[in-house]
Amino acid sequence: MNPLVSLIVTSKNSARTIEACLRSAREQQYQPIELVVVDNASSDDTPQIARRNADIVIDKGPERSAQRNAGIGAARGEYVLVLDADMVLERDVVAAAVEAAQGGAAVVAIPEVSFGQGFWSACKTFERAFYARDPVVSAGRFFSRQAALDAGGYDETLTGPEDWDLSMRLAGSTPIAFARARILHDEGRQTLSDLFRKKYYYGRSLPAFVRKHGSAALKRLNPARSSLIAGIGEMFKHPLLACGMIVMKSVEAAGGTAGMLD
Template identity: 45%
Template sequence: MTDTTASDLPKVSVIVPTKNVERTMERCLRSIAAQSWGNVELIVVDNFSTDATFDIAQRYADVAVQAGPERSAQRNLAIERSSGEYVLWIDADMVLTPHVLEDAMTCAVAGDLTGVFIPEVTVGDGFWTACRSLERKCYVGVELIEAPRLIKREWFVTHGGFVADVAGQEDADLRMRLLAQGVPMGHIDTYILHDEGRLTFPDIMRKRYYYGKSLPAYNRAQPGAISQQGVATMRAMVRGLPILAGDPVHATALVGLRACEAAAYAAGAFAENRATRRAGVAG
């Protein structure tokens, strides 16, 4: 960074929704405090954690409040409380490498961009976490899969925040809205670490089933997006064949994992549609 003082730099509001994430919380917030970009505010919205999460948040955050019921509502509240020209949204199991904000803001300011895509690198222990890490390597630069995490606050004010009735695809919905509007966006190579811990197969399936329950709402909000993302995923895997070939054991398991995840998503969507139909009949 140049000798520009912090007050001369555009402010970035980093927003973090939390709930019972004390394992990763302090590392996440420390990484925000250690950014090379000098003008940053940190806003944490905690969903009434029962562990030490909120205590940690209060030690680091400029604004720390408690509210729910889901990440979308928490993020929207954080955006309301923010004062930065740009908003960076992350989860509490993510760690910013030291120059993420500086590189993203340099990109955004130079091109007067509305959003900047930032790649993720999965870290953690265990076999299934290694599969997820391998998968992410295939997605770098794919706009229908990666997330534009740095966004002008003005865009949120004008177009609304995260959709409240979608859990798990709220980031995809945001991305699809930005892409549909054709707003200027860019990419950086500097990455965010995503600490997924030790993933287990049952945990993955439970989460995909839960996320699947909001797929009908996502499909209503973004017709055709699910199939577009499916095609983009397949193309990314084909493009990433050299990467996958370098780790055949985890690549083979990844193929099976993706198939099981698709089934779990479908089961969750089916259960939600059935519950909706029953509610309609009862009403």
């Protein structure tokens, strides 16, 4: 008999995307699964959509780390897959993640493919393609529920690097495995100001993350990633996207730095 897998979806005013997310979760080839939605006081139709589609719906804040911990605590599965409400799963994601975990992986990352509207979303899609399977950049989304509980769950003092932090603690010295299926990430319509604000907010947690993990944290924050350098040929093939990506990464770096210095 297959082990139960709990899919934990965190949301905040996610009515535009959450139904597609939950539908893709329900339509997984792998069974049995349960769907747990942890909402953060949404003022739109997110709670109603969640109650129509999920097995368990919780309201919890104030941040994503606390939401994820609440979901892990409420879940009943042997394994958990942690998702955001703007993600859509290929039908074999859960099956591929279980296969990797049963093969001995403590933490399984799911490669992401971005999509959205507008030029900056296209630049984000272009960027993500370089490190979809980069073990330095990627954080695990699939792991044993009990292992996460034993590790103390997500660090609720971190927002942004909390997924790196838990993955590093769970994996230890073993490499993160990658599932052979993908998550499609709906970026919507990105703007440079949105990207700056997001990285500024995340940047406020980076000093604590670096203090906690030292050189391993700095390695993940290094913008000169080997996966990007290895993709220089693709940049020459798509110069407009490459130039846009450089501008976008510069804005994100400025936002993150401003957050760190705040």
